[in-house]
Amino acid sequence: MPPDTKAGDTQLGQTVAETDRKLYFGFGSNLWKLQMKRRCPDSHFLGIAKLSSWTWIINSRGYANVIETGKQTDEVWGLIYSLSPEDEAKLDRNEGVPYDYTKEMHIVDFRASTSTSIESSIDTTQVVSGASSRDRNVLVYVDRTRLKPDAPREEYIHRMNMGIKDAVEEGVPLWYIQDILRKYIPPEDISEEGRKLAEEQALDFDEKKERAR
Numbered sequence: 001m002p003p004d005t006k007a008g009d010t011q012l013g014q015t016v017a018e019t020d021r022k023l024y025f026g027f028g029s030n031l032w033k034l035q036m037k038r039r040c041p042d043s044h045f046l047g048i049a050k051l052s053s054w055t056w057i058i059n060s061r062g063y064a065n066v067i068e069t070g071k072q073t074d075e076v077w078g079l080i081y082s083l084s085p086e087d088e089a090k091l092d093r094n095e096g097v098p099y100d101y102t103k104e105m106h107i108v109d110f111r112a113s114t115s116t117s118i119e120s121s122i123d124t125t126q127v128v129s130g131a132s133s134r135d136r137n138v139l140v141y142v143d144r145t146r147l148k149p150d151a152p153r154e155e156y157i158h159r160m161n162m163g164i165k166d167a168v169e170e171g172v173p174l175w176y177i178q179d180i181l182r183k184y185i186p187p188e189d190i191s192e193e194g195r196k197l198a199e200e201q202a203l204d205f206d207e208k209k210e211r212a213r
Contacts (some may be wrong), residue, residue: 023136027064042086042087054075055069060149113170157186161187
């Protein structure tokens with residue numbers, strides 16, 4: 001077994017019939033790779049992906065959501081991570097499943113990263129029958145009830161800006177950042193208290209604690 005892989009992982013491009021890891025599409029503050037590593041320490045960043053016929057908003061909770069529109073011109077970009085079962089359970093708690101988000105599987109157009117040898121070499125996807133070589137079936141956290149656009153919470157602005165920085169560095173298109181995300185997320189301009197809370201939330205999300213401030 002190559003030294004940079006673990007049991008259950010495979011080299012990029014190989015067909016995987018079954019695996020205990022799952023691909024996850026991060027489109028909100030989990031664009032921030034450090035936050036993902038803090039919350040899900042066994043996760044691996046794999047690359048970027050496009051979810052077609054969906055759009056991105058900040059909903060009434062003050063956090064990111066994706067809405068299925070059916071329009072071919074709509075798209076959401078995000079980062080792809082592989083998750084162990086333990087990290088998926090941690091992510092469920094942080095995302096408030098099943099009350100704030102529900103879990104769905106959707107096809108994305110995936111582009112592998114070349115930023116690091118270990119992260120770009122791990123591929124835990126199943127081949128999608130009849131699809132293109134870049135199509136992957138991934139886990140998406142979706143809120144099907146809060147569909148109206150709203151304003152972001154102050155601490156979320158910081159986490160999103162950190163995520164936007166990582167997303168751009170990994171190749172998410174600049175037009176997407178400017179035309180979609182920047183409609184809701186202004187460049188960094190929050191209070192020191194908001195920044196401190198954002199750092200705490202990045203480590204371990206607690207909405208009750210956020211509301212108490």
